[in-house]
Each structure stands twice: as C-alpha cells, then as structure tokens.
Amino acid sequence: EVQLVQSGAEVKKPGESLKISCQGSGYSFSRYWIGWVRQRPGKGLEWMGTIYPDDSDTRHSPSFQGQVTISADKSTNTAYLQWSSLQASDTAMYYCGRGSGSYFNAYDAFDIWGQGTMVTVSS
C-alpha cells in the first residue's frame, strides 16, 4: 500500500524550534516529489514547498521562503519540515503530499496525502 505517515502532534512555545516528518512507503520514495501544505484552523489550504528526495532539489512558495526548511533523507524514505523559531501564527495542521514521479514536473497535484501533523504554538 502506498502511504505517507507523518509524525505526531506537537505543542511548542514561541521561539522554539521544531522538525516534523513524513515517511513514505509502498513506492519509490526518492523518485517522487513530496510537498508540504499548511492549513490554519478553520482556513484553507496553502502550498508551502516541495522536495525531490533523490537529490534534495527544493522549491518554495514565495510566502514561505526563509520561514521554513524543507529537507529529505532518502535512506529512510523521510521528508522533513523544520522551523528555527516558531511563532503563534505557525499554529496549524501540516500535511505532506506525494507529487509527480517525474523530476521535470516539480509542480503537480498531490495524489497521496499524509494524515497531518497538528502544530500548536502557545506560551
């Protein structure tokens, strides 16, 4: 079965760092783009960026460039989303999604989604 499994919910204080994960299985993980999507409580979906695990080529949304770090470890079939200093406005559900199986199509629809990781930032 093709699936993406994300790490569990997190509660953090403003200024703290955080790294959440998304592990793929059932397919050739390193050869598909993996993207991240934010959904703030009661709000819509926001595309954050995407990574090709085979060579870690990364594309960011201009809205999130410099705000988060997207990385991947193809040896463990895992992609990561990382913050160095969280803010209350980062409180949201974060989803990973599987994109294209072609390196040349960095931008694509997500056919498989992780279950989501809820991040709560509160003092």
Next chain:
Amino acid sequence: DIQMTQSPSSLSASVGDRVTITCRASQGISNFLAWYQQKPGKVPKLLIYGAYTLQPGVPSRFSGSGSGTDFTLTISSLQPEDVATYYCQMYNSAPLFGGGTKVEIK
C-alpha cells in the same frame, strides 16, 4: 502572481441536485488544475487532475471541465456523503489553492 478565485464560497443544495463550482485563474494555466475534496476533520482527497481526469476510485458523478482561465467542478447528483469543502489547485507554476467551497445539504 497568479490568483485563483473560487466561487461560490459556500452553497446549500438538495440531494440529487446538480452542483457546479467555479475556479478562475488570473492568467492562463492551460489544464494544470486539480480539484480536492476535504470532509470535516479529514485529509484532503484528490478528485480530478489535469482539469478533467478523474482520479481512480472517484465516483463518476464528479466531473471537471475547462482550460486556460476558467474551470468547473460538477457533481451531477449530490449525495449526502459529498458534504465537504472543495478546493481547486493550479500547478502551472508554484501551486496555489483556491479559497474553497463549502457544500452542504439543504
């Protein structure tokens, strides 16, 4: 920057009704348009990609059309299990989602 405008933001229809949701891009995106369904408290699910190609397993009452700037998601006969928020997403360049359409049963 491309803007994606989805309408209406919400609608209420009866079981069996034909429902249409529209997504408009501020500039042409060819057919690089997907539609997702997100039921309350659940993960988004891909319904349609390439503007009109149905994802395997998606009921045939869902259909997509359009190219360029104007796109439509149609539910031919609304069912109770279709209560959800629907999002369009363009992926011609850095992907962008529409604001969503909440569909309820009247």
